[in-house]
Amino acid sequence: ADYHWPSLQYDALEDFLYEGQRPDGSNMAQLVTPCKLRGGVNTTVAAEWVRLVYHDIASHNVADGTGGLDGSIFFETDRVENNGPGMNNTLSDFSGFPSKYITRADIIAIATVWAVATCGGPVIPVQGGRIDANSAGPYGVPNATDTQQSIVDTFTHQGFSTQEMIQLVACGHTLGGVRYPDFPDIVPAGSNPSATVVDSFDDTHTFDHNIVSAYLDGTTVDPLIVNNASSASDLLVFSIDGNATMQSMNTAESFASTCSTVFTKMLNTVPSGVQLTDTIDLLPVKVSTSSVQLTIGSNSQLQFQAAVRLQVPGSNTKVQMYWCDRYGSDANCASGLKRFASSGSSSTVSSPVSEAMNATLKKYQFVVPIDPSQSISEFWFVVDYGNGTTLVADNGGTNYVVDQDQVLWVPSMSQAKSVLTGADAVFVTAAVKNTNTPSRVYMDCFGRATTNYIAANATYDLQLNTSIPSVAGYNFYTGVATFDFGATMSFDLHSVAENGTSYADMYRQEGLIGVSLAPASTVNTTKSSSVGGDSGAGILAPRWGVGVGLGILAVLGLSYS
Numbered sequence: 129a130d131y132h133w134p135s136l137q138y139d140a141l142e143d144f145l146y147e148g149q150r151p152d153g154s155n156m157a158q159l160v161t162p163c164k165l166r167g168g169v170n171t172t173v174a175a176e177w178v179r180l181v182y183h184d185i186a187s188h189n190v191a192d193g194t195g196g197l198d199g200s201i202f203f204e205t206d207r208v209e210n211n212g213p214g215m216n217n218t219l220s221d222f223s224g225f226p227s228k229y230i231t232r233a234d235i236i237a238i239a240t241v242w243a244v245a246t247c248g249g250p251v252i253p254v255q256g257g258r259i260d261a262n263s264a265g266p267y268g269v270p271n272a273t274d275t276q277q278s279i280v281d282t283f284t285h286q287g288f289s290t291q292e293m294i295q296l297v298a299c300g301h302t303l304g305g306v307r308y309p310d311f312p313d314i315v316p317a318g319s320n321p322s323a324t325v326v327d328s329f330d331d332t333h334t335f336d337h338n339i340v341s342a343y344l345d346g347t348t349v350d351p352l353i354v355n356n357a358s359s360a361s362d363l364l365v366f367s368i369d370g371n372a373t374m375q376s377m378n379t380a381e382s383f384a385s386t387c388s389t390v391f392t393k394m395l396n397t398v399p400s401g402v403q404l405t406d407t408i409d410l411l412p413v414k415v416s417t418s419s420v421q422l423t424i425g426s427n428s429q430l431q432f433q434a435a436v437r438l439q440v441p442g443s444n445t446k447v448q449m450y451w452c453d454r455y456g457s458d459a460n461c462a463s464g465l466k467r468f469a470s471s472g473s474s475s476t477v478s479s480p481v482s483e484a485m486n487a488t489l490k491k492y493q494f495v496v497p498i499d500p501s502q503s504i505s506e507f508w509f510v511v512d513y514g515n516g517t518t519l520v521a522d523n524g525g526t527n528y529v530v531d532q533d534q535v536l537w538v539p540s541m542s543q544a545k546s547v548l549t550g551a552d553a554v555f556v557t558a559a560v561k562n563t564n565t566p567s568r569v570y571m572d573c574f575g576r577a578t579t580n581y582i583a584a585n586a587t588y589d590l591q592l593n594t595s596i597p598s599v600a601g602y603n604f605y606t607g608v609a610t611f612d613f614g615a616t617m618s619f620d621l622h623s624v625a626e627n628g629t630s631y632a633d634m635y636r637q638e639g640l641i642g643v644s645l646a647p648a649s650t651v652n653t654t655k656s657s658s659v660g661g662d663s664g665a666g667i668l669a670p671r672w673g674v675g676v677g678l679g680i681l682a683v684l685g686l687s688y689s
């Protein structure tokens with residue numbers, strides 16, 4: 129399907145995959161980049177992450193479609209099959225990042241793709257939409273002491289052919305190794321018996337075909353081949369078809385392409401009934417949904433904030449944001465008048481995937497004052513790449529629609545209470561337009577990065593707070609979310625007007641409380657028709673602008689071009 133903003137789940141997945149971080153800037157990709165060693169031990173963070181994904185999907189039963197990549201591993205680390213500190217290290221790496229639209233299972237999938245890419249492996253295409261299990265799944269990880277037949281049966285049960293089994297094990301065991309003291313029958317203690325020893329599967333930390341070539345030319349150091357004949361599972365796996373599969377993977381190119389294919393299958397091994405999204409492709413122009421906010425700024429004035437991420441070829445790129453009024457004679461740019469401002473600041477973002485693709489991604493931040501009697505109905509961007517090329521980024525011709533200005537989250541007046549009191553609570557302030565006396569203002573809160581790994585949601589009402597003076601035609605309502613929804617709490621803020629009409633400020637992020645933004649210096653106006661917008665020369669086709677609140681408000685923001 130063609131992409132059209134806003135598309136909340138896809139937007140969140142795409143941001144995370146290519147930017148490596150949460151909307152509040154907390155960065156998960158940095159934990160693994162660049163192919164980092166795990167704190168003083170002879171293995172990589174990437175190796176620990178890749179072992180974990182296989183142990184999660186190992187619960188899959190291809191016959192009845194149960195199990196697979198469903199995050200059940202979060203409930204299984206006490207099992208012998210998951211021994212070694214790598215599992216708990218990994219879960220602690222991941223625990224603060226699952227969010228409303230990115231499940232724990234999707235975090236595991238995206239982490240695998242980063243791990244492979246940052247260690248020099250292929251860029252594996254990845255989809256989202258996995259659904260989390262809320263309890264442990266069945267056992268299913270093979271042991272190094274298993275017989276060849278038992279190992280084959282285990283992979284068959286998981287849905288992998290013998291050839292795919294060889295490919296999976298070779299691609300997995302190009303990273304990391306086996307640890308003492310966790311596997312003392314395979315890896316002996318070193319000179320200091322209390323120190324961890326990791327015997328690597330091959331001579332490099334990178335994701336390369338060294339594991340294959342060393343096996344084929346007889347120089348392998350793989351501890352699951354050479355250390356202990358009764359735990360030589362890699363030998364049993366690699367040799368089962370007379371080395372035909374290993375020989376077919378013995379170049380850099382064939383190894384990368386084989387691993388990409390078989391890892392894609394592994395990541396898409398999900399319980400039947402799970403509908404995965406399209407492959408998460410890099411969007412050349414990306415409006416970060418969480419950055420778009422009409423609000424009351426810390427200067428007590430109405431302001432509009434938005435950020436656009438671009439793939440930029442050079443350092444001379446300049447970006448301007450344009451917008452139309454919502455009210456008055458210039459509403460929806462009907463008179464041809466558009467307002468515009470330059471970005472206040474910009475920053476570079478990246479993940480192992482965007483780095484491996486050589487994509488330089490830059491985010492341009494806008495904060496502009498808005499006259500409440502004019503407000504804002506839609507916005508778009510004009511990009512001057514500084515090399516003679518300009519681009520009007522207008523969301524495929526519809527512009528980016530601001531669907532309402534009746535209920536607005538006010539991050540500058542909200543507070544994560546734990547900062548003050550140690551109690552897990554979030555104090556939320558909403559601005560509600562005083563031309564509407566709402567019968568109810570409330571917030572639907574959601575958290576997935578909870579301490580017990582179970583997604584949580586709850587609704588809290590906000591009350592008119594007369595101790596905060598009205599500004600810019602808005603009254604203030606305040607309420608407290610008292611549950612600990614975890615690091616990625618998000619909420620939808622609703623106001624129901626007396627006449628029954630509902631308004632919503634959707635998918636707001638607690639993490640953005642306290643983030644300060646550089647305001648625009650000046651706001652200009654133009655009637656030029658070369659900058660996009662709705663002034664177009666007499667074309668009168670009606671156009672539907674569909675905003676974030678679509679699900680609640682049916683179709684909003686109808687305007688004419």
Ligand code: HEM
Binds near residue numbers: 172
């Ligand atoms: C016959 C099947 C398999 C057996 C018996 C097996 C066994 C093992 C053992 C005993 C370790 C050492 C763990 C530690 O000391 O922490 C290990 C590590 C590892 N395994 Fe496997 N494995 C198998 C298949 C796979 C597959 C299919 C993958 C991924 C696709 C995989 C990925 C890894 C990785 C990346 C490590 C290194 C972890 C680290 O260095 O922290 N393994 N495996």
